[in-house]
Amino acid sequence: MSKAAINWQVVAREGEARAGLLQTRRSLIExxxxxxxxxxxxxxxxxxxxxxxxxxDARIILGNTYHLWLRPGVEVMxxxxxxxxxxxxxxxxxxxxxxxxxWSLGGLRKLRxxxxxxxxxxxxDLCFLSPEVSMEVxxxxxxxxxxxxxxxxxxxxxxxxxxxxxxLTARWAARSRKRFDxxxxxxxxxxxxxxxxxxxxxxxxxxxxxxGAAHQDLRRExxxxxxxxxxxxxxxxxxxxxxxxxxxxxxxxxxxxAMPADAPRYLMGVGTPExxxxxxxxxxxxFDCVLPTRNGRTGQAFTSRGTLNIGNARWAKDARPLDESxxxxxxxxxxxxxxxxxxxxxxxxxPVLVTHHxxxxxxxxxxxxxxxxxxxxxxxxxxxxxGQINSGAE
RNA sequence: GCGGGCGUGGCUGAGCGGCAAAAGCACCUGACUGUAAAUCAGGCGUCACACCUGACUCCGGAGGUUCGAGUCCUUCCGCCCGCA
Numbered sequence: 008m009s010k011a012a013i014n015w016q017v018v019a020r021e022g023e024a025r026a027g028l029l030q031t032r033r034s035l036i037e038x039x040x041x042x043x044x045x046x047x048x049x050x051x052x053x054x055x056x057x058x059x060x061x062x063x064d065a066r067i068i069l070g071n072t073y074h075l076w077l078r079p080g081v082e083v084m085x086x087x088x089x090x091x092x093x094x095x096x097x098x099x100x101x102x103x104x105x106x107x108x109x110w111s112l113g114g115l116r117k118l119r120x121x122x123x124x125x126x127x128x129x130x131x132d133l134c135f136l137s138p139e140v141s142m143e144v145x146x147x148x149x150x151x152x153x154x155x156x157x158x159x160x161x162x163x164x165x166x167x168x169x170x171x172x173x174x175l176t177a178r179w180a181a182r183s184r185k186r187f188d189x190x191x192x193x194x195x196x197x198x199x200x201x202x203x204x205x206x207x208x209x210x211x212x213x214x215x216x217x218x219g220a221a222h223q224d225l226r227r228e229x230x231x232x233x234x235x236x237x238x239x240x241x242x243x244x245x246x247x248x249x250x251x252x253x254x255x256x257x258x259x260x261x262x263x264x265a266m267p268a269d270a271p272r273y274l275m276g277v278g279t280p281e282x283x284x285x286x287x288x289x290x291x292x293x294f295d296c297v298l299p300t301r302n303g304r305t306g307q308a309f310t311s312r313g314t315l316n317i318g319n320a321r322w323a324k325d326a327r328p329l330d331e332s333x334x335x336x337x338x339x340x341x342x343x344x345x346x347x348x349x350x351x352x353x354x355x356x357x358p359v360l361v362t363h364h365x366x367x368x369x370x371x372x373x374x375x376x377x378x379x380x381x382x383x384x385x386x387x388x389x390x391x392x393x394g395q396i397n398s399g400a401e
Numbered sequence: 402g403c404g405g406g407c408g409u410g411g412c413u414g415a416g417c418g419g420c421a422a423a424a425g426c427a428c429c430u431g432a433c434u435g436u437a438a439a440u441c442a443g444g445c446g447u448c449a450c451a452c453c454u455g456a457c458u459c460c461g462g463a464g465g466u467u468c469g470a471g472u473c474c475u476u477c478c479g480c481c482c483g484c485a
Binding site for chain 2: 042044045046047051052069071074101103104106107108110111112115128129154157159216242244245246247248255273274275276277278279282294295296297298300301302303304305306307316318319320351353355357358359
């Protein structure tokens with residue numbers, strides 16, 4: 008294994024903000040990057056054609072180990088040649104390990120040293136997810152970037168709780184690393200392709216995850232232990248899980264600059280457009296969040312002037328687009344009045360169109376972020392962006 | 402014409418002596434951050450109030466019985482179903 012799984016380089020910096028290029032075996036990802044979430048093998052409410060279009064141009068999306076493991080399952084995944092071929096997505100994939108479900112499905116699981124005993128949310132079946140199983144499932148999925156199985160403590164977790172969580176995460180990280188390496192050697196990676204970029208080795212990449220809740224000493228320790236094991240990239244987990252916003256910003260601010268400078272930094276599960284701007288300024292490179300897709304389905308649009316709920320009566324006769332300064336195909340064609348009508352009528356096109364706009368807005372924002380960093384104007388861009396987004400969508 | 406049934410908040414529709422009145426729909430508002438989410442929560446007679454809340458009006462109309470009536474009685478109006 009001479010070449011690394013991914014090739015990462017910084018092309019511009021401004022303060023802590025970095026613009027970079029992340030070459031994976033399937034696509035070149037310009038960072039800072041936003042990754043739409045495609046939990047169950049689909050980015051809900053939008054077709055891959057749209058994600059691949061010049062308009063959106065998402066280079067990488069997420070998939071979820073826990074959900075795809077339960078359904079359709081590893082056998083189907085292997086029989087169909089991995090998640091790319093199964094779903095028909097040819098660009099890069101990052102798969103979350105199921106660690107987040109350890110947290111979000113808290114009521115349905117029992118945590119042990121060995122792993123997590125889940126009660127399937129689908130049918131109540133008893134399932135057991137361990138670092139080894141997570142790596143095996145992710146090998147079957149064949150994603151470009153594999154995440155270690157971690158334990159995500161609540162955002163406001165006390166020191167001792169966060170400490171135990173961090174310890175467990177560190178032990179699971181070592182086990183994930185070990186099993187991952189074995190699986191790569193065994194050729195279990197279903198996403199292998201011979202057409203990969205020559206600068207990378209063609210295998211899967213593995214990212215470690217830093218935990219520690221809001222306790223900076225624990226974050227530092229978690230980082231040190233994660234880096235010691237060694238990964239292709241490093242994620243900040245355990246944020247945007249109930250803690251106050253300043254806590255999140257401060258944690259990123261203190262942690263990101265201490266992370267390896269030659270590897271991508273992935274802030275998991277974040278966030279709002281403001282969060283992305285703030286986290287980039289503090290040194291984060293990669294993001295994923297359900298907000299543009301989930302909120303798109305519930306009628307909330309993200310715009311350059313803040314959010315607006317398309318169901319509100321005040322838009323009933325409003326001929327303006329969701330965002331007057333948005334160049335997306337939804338904003339070029341449809342009025343708020345029409346979108347509200349679709350929403351009120353429960354037409355399936357309503358969530359589809361709002362999701363499309365939201366993703367376009369997020370992805371376009373990241374494009375502008377990259378451009379600003381490259382041209383040394385990020386400070387100004389950030390100030391203008393935040394000023395405008397707080398000005399109101401009226 | 403005779404007999405029977407029914408009239409409840411924007412709509413459908415519970416209620417059969419203690420009610421501002423079930424439920425659903427519609428409507429209004431809010432939430433949503435590594436997706437158990439095309440979901441969930443709250444509001445929805447009027448007025449006042451930041452708040453516990455208070456006042457008023459109310460179940461087709463008018464009378465009556467009762468401490469108390471959407472609920473019982475009389476009558477009128479309207480709609481529906483039978484029989485002529």
